[in-house]
Amino acid sequence: MRAWIRAGLLASLAAACFGCGGTLHERQGAGVADFDAAKAAYDRGDYLDAIPDFKAYIEQFPGTDRTDDALFDLGECYLKQKDYALASGQFDRLLRDFPTSPLQADALFELARCDDLQSRGAPYDQSETRRALDRYNQFLDQYPDHARSDDARTRVRALRDRLAEKRFGTARLYWKLHQDVAAAHTLRGLLSEQSDSKWASEGMLLLADVLARQGNQVEAVETLKKLLASGPESDLRKRVDERLRALQGSGTPR
DSSP states (O other): OHHHHHHHHHHHHHHHHHOSSSOHHHHTOOOOOOHHHHHHHHHHTOHHHHHHHHHHHHHHOTTSTTHHHHHHHHHHHHHHTTOHHHHHHHHHHHHHHOTTOTTHHHHHHHHHHHHHHHOOOTTSOOHHHHHHHHHHHHHHHHOTTSTTHHHHHHHHHHHHHHHHHHHHHHHHHHHHTTOHHHHHHHHHHHHHHOTTSTTHHHHHHHHHHHHHHTTOHHHHHHHHHHHHHTOOOHHHHHHHHHHHHHHHTTOOOO
């Protein structure tokens, strides 16, 4: 019985010491407002140690000449921990509260990266993809010669391809459901806004099929000829030739 009582008292004492909720690291202390210590921990890769100290420094010294550095490094800590929402908050605050900071460009790029890293594949919702694309484009407009501009351009191309793939998948679903008006509208949007995407050629081929099924064979043939003129790869060229022969023989894709 005494052992049970002793165990219960120890459990109660532990609960009183630690409180409810939060991680063990959070319970160990709120951090010290020491930028140098936080920076040293960050440079060592001890991000969990750096986070509370950066937070304490920002809270205690919200307007010093090192606060923007603290915000940026805190954002990087969260980024390393894959806590993209919290990372975004730090970069966004830096951009908003320190408009003359030399870290403006880097913060904008990292803010775009946070959205990019949260974005999902083409079958899923593309809200983060669009937001990342907008921010990368803003970064390129404002800082075209920045050291990371090539990285931004690479990500813009990849994200545009993903949006084009999303549109193509939606159009193909409409096609299978015989909702040809919706399919044509979606494909025209793809060809208008993502004409440089690798999905544009497949989009033109599917648009020709949609037009043919709608009875608009003249425009379908024109679309296929335009696709041929763009120099498609051999497999796609073969499919285009098949469609043209079918249309010229009064066949209609089903």
